[in-house]
Amino acid sequence: MKSYREFSKAELENELNELNKKYKEYQDIGLALNMSRGKPNVNQLVFSMPMMDILKEDDDYIAADGVDVRNYGDLIGIPEARKLFADFLGIKPEETIVLGNASLNIMYDCMARAMLKGVLGSDKPWSKYDKVKWICPVPGYDRHFTICEFLGIEMIPVKLSDYGPDMDAVEELVKNESVKGIWCVPKYTNPYGGCYSDEAVKRLASMKCAAKDFRIFWDNAYAHHYIYKDVPVLNILDECKKAGNPNRCYLFGSTSKITFPGAGVAFFGASEENIEFTKKQLNAQTISCDKINMLRHVRFLKDMDGIKAIMDKHAEALRPKFDAVLNALDTELSGRDAGTWVKPEGGYFVTFIGNKNTAKRIYELCKGAGVTLTEPGCTHPYHNDPDDAFLRLAPSFPSPEELSKAMEIFTLSAKIATVENLLKA
Amino acid sequence: MKSYREFSKAELENELNELNKKYKEYQDIGLALNMSRGKPNVNQLVFSMPMMDILKEDDDYIAADGVDVRNYGDLIGIPEARKLFADFLGIKPEETIVLGNASLNIMYDCMARAMLKGVLGSDKPWSKYDKVKWICPVPGYDRHFTICEFLGIEMIPVKLSDYGPDMDAVEELVKNESVKGIWCVPKYTNPYGGCYSDEAVKRLASMKCAAKDFRIFWDNAYAHHYIYKDVPVLNILDECKKAGNPNRCYLFGSTSKITFPGAGVAFFGASEENIEFTKKQLNAQTISCDKINMLRHVRFLKDMDGIKAIMDKHAEALRPKFDAVLNALDTELSGRDAGTWVKPEGGYFVTFIGNKNTAKRIYELCKGAGVTLTEPGCTHPYHNDPDDAFLRLAPSFPSPEELSKAMEIFTLSAKIATVENLLKA
Numbered sequence: 001m002k003s004y005r006e007f008s009k010a011e012l013e014n015e016l017n018e019l020n021k022k023y024k025e026y027q028d029i030g031l032a033l034n035m036s037r038g039k040p041n042v043n044q045l046v047f048s049m050p051m052m053d054i055l056k057e058d059d060d061y062i063a064a065d066g067v068d069v070r071n072y073g074d075l076i077g078i079p080e081a082r083k084l085f086a087d088f089l090g091i092k093p094e095e096t097i098v099l100g101n102a103s104l105n106i107m108y109d110c111m112a113r114a115m116l117k118g119v120l121g122s123d124k125p126w127s128k129y130d131k132v133k134w135i136c137p138v139p140g141y142d143r144h145f146t147i148c149e150f151l152g153i154e155m156i157p158v159k160l161s162d163y164g165p166d167m168d169a170v171e172e173l174v175k176n177e178s179v180k181g182i183w184c185v186p187k188y189t190n191p192y193g194g195c196y197s198d199e200a201v202k203r204l205a206s207m208k209c210a211a212k213d214f215r216i217f218w219d220n221a222y223a224h225h226y227i228y229k230d231v232p233v234l235n236i237l238d239e240c241k242k243a244g245n246p247n248r249c250y251l252f253g254s255t256s257k258i259t260f261p262g263a264g265v266a267f268f269g270a271s272e273e274n275i276e277f278t279k280k281q282l283n284a285q286t287i288s289c290d291k292i293n294m295l296r297h298v299r300f301l302k303d304m305d306g307i308k309a310i311m312d313k314h315a316e317a318l319r320p321k322f323d324a325v326l327n328a329l330d331t332e333l334s335g336r337d338a339g340t341w342v343k344p345e346g347g348y349f350v351t352f353i354g355n356k357n358t359a360k361r362i363y364e365l366c367k368g369a370g371v372t373l374t375e376p377g378c379t380h381p382y383h384n385d386p387d388d389a390f391l392r393l394a395p396s397f398p399s400p401e402e403l404s405k406a407m408e409i410f411t412l413s414a415k416i417a418t419v420e421n422l423l424k425a
Numbered sequence: 426m427k428s429y430r431e432f433s434k435a436e437l438e439n440e441l442n443e444l445n446k447k448y449k450e451y452q453d454i455g456l457a458l459n460m461s462r463g464k465p466n467v468n469q470l471v472f473s474m475p476m477m478d479i480l481k482e483d484d485d486y487i488a489a490d491g492v493d494v495r496n497y498g499d500l501i502g503i504p505e506a507r508k509l510f511a512d513f514l515g516i517k518p519e520e521t522i523v524l525g526n527a528s529l530n531i532m533y534d535c536m537a538r539a540m541l542k543g544v545l546g547s548d549k550p551w552s553k554y555d556k557v558k559w560i561c562p563v564p565g566y567d568r569h570f571t572i573c574e575f576l577g578i579e580m581i582p583v584k585l586s587d588y589g590p591d592m593d594a595v596e597e598l599v600k601n602e603s604v605k606g607i608w609c610v611p612k613y614t615n616p617y618g619g620c621y622s623d624e625a626v627k628r629l630a631s632m633k634c635a636a637k638d639f640r641i642f643w644d645n646a647y648a649h650h651y652i653y654k655d656v657p658v659l660n661i662l663d664e665c666k667k668a669g670n671p672n673r674c675y676l677f678g679s680t681s682k683i684t685f686p687g688a689g690v691a692f693f694g695a696s697e698e699n700i701e702f703t704k705k706q707l708n709a710q711t712i713s714c715d716k717i718n719m720l721r722h723v724r725f726l727k728d729m730d731g732i733k734a735i736m737d738k739h740a741e742a743l744r745p746k747f748d749a750v751l752n753a754l755d756t757e758l759s760g761r762d763a764g765t766w767v768k769p770e771g772g773y774f775v776t777f778i779g780n781k782n783t784a785k786r787i788y789e790l791c792k793g794a795g796v797t798l799t800e801p802g803c804t805h806p807y808h809n810d811p812d813d814a815f816l817r818l819a820p821s822f823p824s825p826e827e828l829s830k831a832m833e834i835f836t837l838s839a840k841i842a843t844v845e846n847l848l849k850a
Contacts, residue, residue, distance in 0.1 A: 053478040105711040150709035260495040263717040284575035286530040292688040
């Protein structure tokens with residue numbers, strides 16, 4: 001297709017006229033479509049329904065260590081859950097703590113405790129520093145940024161590409177002692193969709209950090225969540241060990257997108273030294289987490305083969321939706337210079353990178369025609385996307401048909417915003 | 426029985442000889458009995474087994490607000506859970522947030538957030554003060570004290586009696602601006618067993634606090650957990666409102682001792698203003714809690730009548746155990762001046778107050794004969810019971826037969842420790 005940049009002014013005006021006419025037609029239909037949230041559809045939730053009555057008799061409630069999961073005990077999780085989710089993270093059970101229903105909450109807790117008490121090797125609680133800074137690859141996950149903002153941790157954006165964060169920039173930043181860590185979603189990054197390269201992982205593990213208590217928060221939310229292709233990503237804990245920095249990384253994961261979002265099991269991985277340290281801190285917070293739900297999950301998922309089997313079903317459910325989004329973008333926008341996008345191999349999002357100063361306009365246009373997107377800016381710290389270019393598309397919840405309709409409106413909006421801008425220039 | 430204080434030296438020596446002989450016999454049996462933990466026996470856990478498959482079809486998973494509990498949403502809990510646990514706390518649903526699996530964790534979170542960010546009305550985060558102090562009625566719950574110690578909050582012990590904390594002392598302490606709050610277990614206090622009088626509740630609600638952001642942490646762990654008699658305790662939120670201090674109190678509760686310890690549902694109550702404030706803070710911590718477990722609980726417990734019905738069963742299961750402990754104390758120690766104890770009307774503990782400098786010795790003697798008690802000192806901040814007198818007995822987990830045996834050893838140990846001390850004097 002011809003790029004809008006090659007359009008004459010008259011052609012642009014004519015095009016805008018046509019686009020606006022179509023837009024009006026969509027407005028008149030009065031749609032209500034939502035592509036804003038990375039949550040599974042009910043057709044994915046049903047995969048885990050057999051789990052709900054898998055524990056039947058009294059005997060079913062006894063964990064491998066003899067603990068009755070219906071009672072207090074096992075602060076860091078039942079042994080079989082630690083084993084399964086260690087396998088999930090590619091680490092040892094001794095390096096794994098299984099906790100509550102949400103990995104996000106574990107991340108918040110880790111960061112809050114770092115502020116209150118420091119981490120292993122800290123000279124003092126992080127809150128006692130004048131400034132604590134954190135590296136935030138962008139586009140990134142809004143919930144990560146919210147935690148930092150809430151705790152008063154200054155966020156420094158760093159460009160994320162298909163291969164991970166701009167490591168030159170990261171290596172420069174960590175020469176500053178007040179830079180205490182980095183957010184990473186290493187696989188099918190939220191929302192970019194790329195996967196960290198071996199080089200990126202190795203450089204993160206081995207880089208020289210001025211802060212000896214620097215932490216990589218490795219949110220492996222989509223570790224086994226392929227849609228088109230399972231992309232191997234190096235194990236950060238292995239690499240940190242090899243580089244002589246075993247305590248540098250915290251790993252996070254959950255079954256939110258395997259079984260039930262917010263009603264699954266979440267877990268934490270780290271060096272044994274970090275685990276020992278964390279376990280002592282956790283003892284001030286709680287007696288034990290919901291072990292019934294842990295055991296229910298282990299009995300249902302069984303092992304990594306079991307997890308992979310259910311992930312195949314999720315991939316199958318999600319693929320037509322991602323197809324719908326990507327096809328619409330290809331068909332409607334290819335060659336138009338109205339924005340670029342990233343085809344993810346897995347995960348829950350498609351990132352659309354509009355031309356400068358179009359994201360908010362596209363969002364508003366979509367809204368005006370009944371399509372809700374995630375708010376522009378959410379991909380950046382402090383909701384500040386300096387180029388006003390990034391939009392996160394979340395195809396998982398609507399049906400493929402709804403998505404096709406929503407994408408007609410989205411691509412139309414992207415065209416309108418682009419043409420409007422060119423006419424202003 | 427004759428008081429040991431009236432024994433001559435020769436009589437004491439003779440008695441000690443006899444007691445030691447008996448003690449040796451118990452040692453030779455090689456028992457292993459545990460009275461250390463306030464956890465229910467499996468014969469109580471089975472009451473809630475019908476809950477485990479109460480949600481069957483897809484339709485069963487839809488909350489009153491139409492939210493699918495198997496997916497994200499409802500940060501502060503599903504409406505029907507907020508209603509039920511508001512009733513539990515004697516407050517309004519709008520004053521109630523239903524969260525995760527443990528009220529202790531909610532308390533930790535509230536205190537950690539106060540340190541990091543302050544509470545509603547704070548001038549600054551509490552961690553920015555040179556000192557934050559907290560009033561701790563003693564004997565009290567070790568887990569409360571652990572939270573304060575972890576967060577570096579200085580604990581000030583205040584004497585607890587059958588009617589609540591020494592309110593004269595409390596009113597004096599709160600004249601100090603650095604005193605930011607107080608722990609309260611108002612009903613069947615852990616471990617004392619008493620219940621706060623109307624006067625104590627009213628004085629707590631209305632006292633003049635120098636810190637305008639003073640908070641009462643009202644851990645109503647045993648709100649409906651009678652064993653012998655349901656003792657009415659005034660509602661702290663009502664009283665705080667009446668006194669013009671609606672934001673002064675935080676209420677906590679859970680179903681840990683109704684359904685499953687650590688796998689139940691926990692909740693938080695406060696003024697609507699506090700709830701609004703807390704909801705915003707929670708948004709940085711998590712997306713939503715385990716709503717499947719919330720709905721499962723509501724469908725099973727139904728309403729306060731349902732809760733009362735299961736609490737009747739718990740009372741029936743616990744009564745013979747408390748009888749065994751109290752009878753042993755009465756039979757073996759009455760009139761001996763070897764310690765006093767409190768008969769609780771409900772809750773999970775019996776407090777034994779030995780003579781000065783006997784608690785550690787009794788603990789060691791029990792241990793030597795195979796009876797594990799909660800560590801002495803745990804009833805006081807920093808594990809510092811200055812009189813070395815308090816011991817917490819937890820009768821819930823062992824069988825009545827085991828308890829009788831354990832109490833034989835306990836009362837024997839109390840006698841030995843008392844006689845030893847008198848001989849030293």
